[in-house]
Amino acid sequence: QLKETVRKFRWLLEEKEMTLEMDLEEVRFTGDPAFLEKVWENLLSNALKYTEIGGAIEVVLTEQPDHVTVLIQDNGIGIDEEGLERIFDRFYRADDSRTQETGGTGLGLSIVMQVVKLHGGTINAVSRKGQGTTFTVMFPKL
Numbered sequence: 001q002l003k004e005t006v007r008k009f010r011w012l013l014e015e016k017e018m019t020l021e022m023d024l025e026e027v028r029f030t031g032d033p034a035f036l037e038k039v040w041e042n043l044l045s046n047a048l049k050y051t052e053i054g055g056a057i058e059v060v061l062t063e064q065p066d067h068v069t070v071l072i073q074d075n076g077i078g079i080d081e082e083g084l085e086r087i088f089d090r091f092y093r094a095d096d097s098r099t100q101e102t103g104g105t106g107l108g109l110s111i112v113m114q115v116v117k118l119h120g121g122t123i124n125a126v127s128r129k130g131q132g133t134t135f136t137v138m139f140p141k142l
């Protein structure tokens with residue numbers, strides 16, 4: 001499922017001369033496939049949008065006894081502290097994203113948050129301006 005979404009992003013990555021490091025084992029957990037696809041789509045498209053040409057994105061999937069963890073990391077423009085508090089808000093877009101030519105509504109992450117919550121999971125973001133961003137999503141294995 002996540003693998004398929006990542007595959008769809010391959011050609012976009014090549015266009016931006018990015019490398020995508022991926023370490024996906026086969027991991028299964030219960031959830032709504034259509035909604036979960038939205039999560040991967042949003043997180044991957046963000047990583048792509050907010051990372052310069054030639055950047056690197058890494059996706060790491062790990063499995064623990066009672067939950068799975070998905071880490072999506074980029075070395076893009078990053079988010080400052082103030083922005084980090086607001087990225088999950090509806091319609092919020094950081095200044096440097098708005099001034100860039102990249103489009104977007106600012107809804108992506110608020111949808112991601114809703115879907116993650118509906119699955120009983122958690123998501124958090126760690127970022128450094130100018131250095132990159134890491135999203136960690138955790139889903140319980142129901």
Ligand code: ATP
Pocket residue numbers: 042046047048050051074076077078079087088092093094095097098103104105106107108109110132133
């Ligand atoms: P949409 O997803 O609706 O197309 P969007 O990508 O702007 O629009 P969100 O996905 O909700 O909206 O993200 C909100 C804001 O968080 C973005 O506008 C951007 O400022 C910041 N952001 C999100 N992901 C990253 C990232 N990987 N690197 C840097 N900034 C990010």
Ligand code: MG
Pocket residue numbers: 042045046104108109
């Ligand atoms: Mg987005």
